[in-house]
Amino acid sequence: MLFRSVLIAAALTAACVTTAAAQEEEIVVTGARLERYEDLVLPAITLTRRADAILVNATVWSDSRDAAVRAREIRATLDDMARRARASDVTISLMQDEVLRPFTVDLAMRLLTYGGRADSSEVVVQLRTATRGPSDTLDAARGRFTQFVESIGENGRASVEFEEDELQLTVVDLPQYRAPLMAAIVADGRNVAAAMGEGFRPEISGLESPVAFRRSGDLDLTLFITYALRAVPLQ
Secondary structure, eight states: OHHHHHHHHHHHHHHHHHHTGGGOOEEEEOHHHHHHHTTSOOOSOOEEEEOSEEEEEEEEEEOOSSHHHHHHHHHHHHHHHHHHHTTSSEEEEEEETTEEEEOOHHHHHHTOEEOSSTTOEEEEEEEEEEOOSTTOOHHHHHHHHHHHHHTSOOBTTBEEEEOTTOOEEEEEOGGGGHHHHHHHHHHHHHHHHHHTOTTEEEEEEOTTSOOEEEEOSSSEEEEEOOOEEEEEEOO
8 A cells, every 4th residue: 555655646746747847947056955965864765867067157247447337348248148158058047046047138237246346346147068978077067168258258348257166066857856766765665575574564754855965976966865664564
């Protein structure tokens, strides 16, 4: 009965993921998120996969004396970046609450702030490049970011800088991995009960927990659900 209930739940989860595909969120694997899961005990059943993309913060700034001139230069630079991104393997996003949001120049300009020194303004955007399979590396991604930034034309005193040593990973639609994780947990439960001999069944709790993750390599993530499994006598 337990297995039937769990499998039905997994099927419903998969159906929900399919229905919500158009609303998939791309989550940034920030240090704060990793700390959130740091104290969780890694269970026996996990799923290791490549991150969907690599992300880096890029600062677009200008130190022209006049504020209106700075804004024009930064807008022109953002326009140029948007044009180049349409023909590049590097795209631009904005980040809100550790989730990537679509980029527009107008929205980015609303985020324009004081640049940290006299007569300067800046805005921070996110550069994103998709991972390219098992042979891709952080250095290769860093090279793609460098090539993209160096291709941007000069607009007055505006410039673009990115944090080369602060590359982050992203994962798209994290809930989609609940169904395969649950299926693997159920299968493991069956094996554990069978190893105990006839007269035992698995008892699984905690499957309502959200999908969590840990970074397990430069570009890899280990996904898991915290759960408890034990074999109990049939009654």
